[in-house]
Amino acid sequence: MKFGGSSLANAERVDYVASLIKSQIEQGYRPTVVCSAMGKTTNNLLNAGHFALEGSVYIDSLRTLHLSTAQELGMGDEVLAALEELLDELKNLLNGVSCLRELTPRTLDYLVSFGERLSVRIVAARLNQLGVPAQHFESWSLGLRTNSDFGKAEILPESYSAIKEAMKKLDDSMVAVVTGFIGHDSEGRITTLGRGGSDLTASTIGAAVPVDEIQVWKDVNGIMTANPKVVSNAVPVPFVSFEEASELAYFGAEILHPISMVPAMRYNIQVRVKNSYNPDHPGTVILADKDYTQLVTAITSKRNVELLDIVSTWMLGQYGFLSRVFSIFEEQKVSVDCVATSEVSISLTLDTKKQDDHAEDRLVKALSEIAAVTVHRDRAIISLIANVARSSEVLSIVFNALKEAGIQVEMLSQGASKVNISLIVKDEDAERCTQILHDRFFGESSAVGGV
Structure with missing residues (x-):
């Protein structure tokens, strides 16, 4: 189950998502969860980097969002201390950028990684509060390795076997809450997979395990017949093939990362796009082949x-x-x-x-x-x-x-x-x-x- 930023925008949404995960477990599912950064955190981190280049360090809004979310959900001192530690690390990094007036692609990847690293700690903590054993993981601790192309790193083939072995060692009763979007290169440096890379993380982990279904939770009822912002009477599409979904993603549909389905295609694992705001809707199933009953x-x-x-x-x-x-x-x-x-x-x-x-x-x-x-x-x-x-x-x-x-x-x-x-x-x-x-x-x- 992968949740995007809008699904985790604030304390209310985090609580809702955690309750949703719990309900899936009660229905007999054993999910692994992949999280994006909360709300607009990635954009805010990028902005913070640009301000630091000009000599100013601002992380107050980032600190407020994450700490107030944890406090509103009644999380204990241990969780707050873990968040504070990451936020202090972030501030130190920005101070360094401010002093050097330099923000390299490598440092930029390190900077934006804080969004996912903060969000998984909050989501895992909320699951534990609800009685669901959970543990947060940075993706690299489960074996996700990339090349060193900072900003648009590619996942290395050896990641699949490493992730499979790591996941086998986890307690079946525990929910792993994993950072999307980020990985490590061979030298242990943080890399990012580019925008939408959390979908690719989920697809990679799902293919490596392997799972029965990869669920990508968005804020719409699946893939639509057209952009609902342009066509008000657009409706969800029940089924699409991997090839159709790839073409849609490449030519403008902002539902899935253009390459995020490659691991699922390779291992023939169906992907379901669902709405975290409307979880009872079946969403759109993406699979290898489909019957064509309509022209378009x-x-x-x-x-x-x-x-x-x-x-x-x-x-x-x-x-x-x-x-x-x-x-x-x-x-x-x-x-x-x-x-x-x-x-x-x-x-x-x-x-x-x-x-x-x-x-x-x-x-x-x-x-x-x-x-x-x-x-x-x-x-x-x-x-x-x-x-x-x-x-x-x-x-x-x-x-x-x-x-x-x-x-x-x-x-x-x-x-x-x-x-x-x-x-x-x-x-x-x-x-x-x-x-x-x-x-x-x-x-x-x-x-x-x-x-």
Whole structure:
């Protein structure tokens, strides 16, 4: 069972989550729990690091949140002392950053690790108060090892066997409450798995044990047919495949970390996304395969992307054009989202959040030596997670709907993925496009059926 920051935002939520874990145990489950930092703690730690770089050390709000949570829940001196010890360690670290005016990637990982390390102590203590034997663990004490790529470390293969052996040694009646998001490299230095890495921690531990099901508890009723902030009538999707969930995560659905399902996929363990605010809802089950009974499973969008048109008529019929283009992308370390090609042209999209302006300028300059390059800014990718075996039906509905709405599709990508059809439209049309397509595929009057 993995709980995110919003599920652990304050004393009331911590108590609720602990009671929820207890109820699962009473139903016969034997959970291992993975926790994110409380509420917005990770952001607050990052802000504290930036203030320290400017010579100011602020941890009062962090101290207040964690100590007041423990006090409100009536925790004893031992727990408060453990929290104080960590908070003092945090303050000493920030004092060092303030003196040196330096915050390296290694130190930044150490800094943000305090959120998870504080939260697991509070959750484990609350479980013990409720009569559930529990013990907090830093993930590395159970064998989670990573490489040394600070900020986006990758979990090493040997972690699986180490975690399995460590978990075997724990008392079956005890709930292990484990830090998400963080690990140790081979030299014992703290690393982080990047944003959303707590999901990956849970998936890794679940695959290593192995467990019957990995539950990721969020603040929504599972994976939705669209972003409910954009489409008010979006509904939960009962089942998705691992491939569908991966595509949704990559193309904008903020439910799961894009790579968090890889361990579960590899070991074929189903993942269930549930709502900690509505625990009776069944949520969404992610599994290896599913039967397709509808044309479209969900619609998602990725905003503020750029569309590049690369045309080289002089290379007509010559081999090596595509190879040369993508070698330039590799040289400039720029990643691509969607691609459409012909013999003499390539259209592709770039996520502007993944690279700086200078990298893009260098890329365009290098590409311009072999082709004519046109950059279209302020575009959006609308991705339909769909039954691609019936793509003609899907596209017929899509183009008819968008033609009626006066929305121009500038690029279409349906490549290696067997579950994703992506359209490129102007960013200003993204929300309207998503709503129109959702109404066509999931609306009450839809002739194609919903989920």
